[in-house]
Amino acid sequence: xxxxxxxxxxxxxxxxxxxxxxxxxxxxxxxxxxxxxxxxxxxxxxxxxxxxxxxxxxxxxxxxxxxxxxxxxxxxxxxxxxxxxxxxxxxxxxxxxxxxxxxxxxxxxxxxxxxxxxxxxxxxxxxxxxxxxxxxxxxxxxxxxxxxxxxxxxxxxxxxxxxxxxxxxxxxxxxxxxxxxxxxxx
Numbered sequence: 001x002x003x004x005x006x007x008x009x010x011x012x013x014x015x016x017x018x019x020x021x022x023x024x025x026x027x028x029x030x031x032x033x034x035x036x037x038x039x040x041x042x043x044x045x046x047x048x049x050x051x052x053x054x055x056x057x058x059x060x061x062x063x064x065x066x067x068x069x070x071x072x073x074x075x076x077x078x079x080x081x082x083x084x085x086x087x088x089x090x091x092x093x094x095x096x097x098x099x100x101x102x103x104x105x106x107x108x109x110x111x112x113x114x115x116x117x118x119x120x121x122x123x124x125x126x127x128x129x130x131x132x133x134x135x136x137x138x139x140x141x142x143x144x145x146x147x148x149x150x151x152x153x154x155x156x157x158x159x160x161x162x163x164x165x166x167x168x169x170x171x172x173x174x175x176x177x178x179x180x181x182x183x184x185x186x
Contacts, residue, residue, distance in 0.1 A: 027157050034154040042099025048092035068127020105159015110184035112150030119143035153186035161185045
């Protein structure tokens with residue numbers, strides 16, 4: 001009986017099948033990607049705190065200077081002081097939480113979704129369509145990286161998600177008892 005390779009990628013979508021066998025080092029690079037993005041977001045969030053920045057974080061300047069399809073929406077957001085009070089807390093707080101989750105490998109898919117959503121907002125706000133491939137900027141790259149981290153189930157590789165999924169609840173593994181948690185863990 002021939003052994004099926006444990007390290008196999010396969011997906012079918014829209015009538016297209018993709019398949020391959022990643023290199024044995026792929027798991028290390030997935031962990032490296034998760035840790036790098038986690039530390040980057042943790043650093044970005046901490047850098048917005050007054051204790052490190054020296055002054056309170058204010059996203060209004062970024063929102064007012066945005067270009068592209070959301071410029072009007074972002075300008076209206078920046079002009080609303082109550083909304084900005086919330087944004088100025090939510091942005092650094094979510095960046096810190098996303099960073100911590102990725103570094104720990106806990107709730108990675110949820111964190112990756114949050115990171116991708118934030119990068120989508122940054123991408124739309126820093127609209128750069130100059131040059132032959134101007135639509136590809138670092139914000140778009142980070143958005144795709146976050147989606148890849150979630151797709152890889154990067155929290156199961158040297159991360160806490162591997163253990164969280166196996167916690168016993170009512171005599172069965174958490175992920176077996178509550179299968180929808182697969183969307184936030186991994």
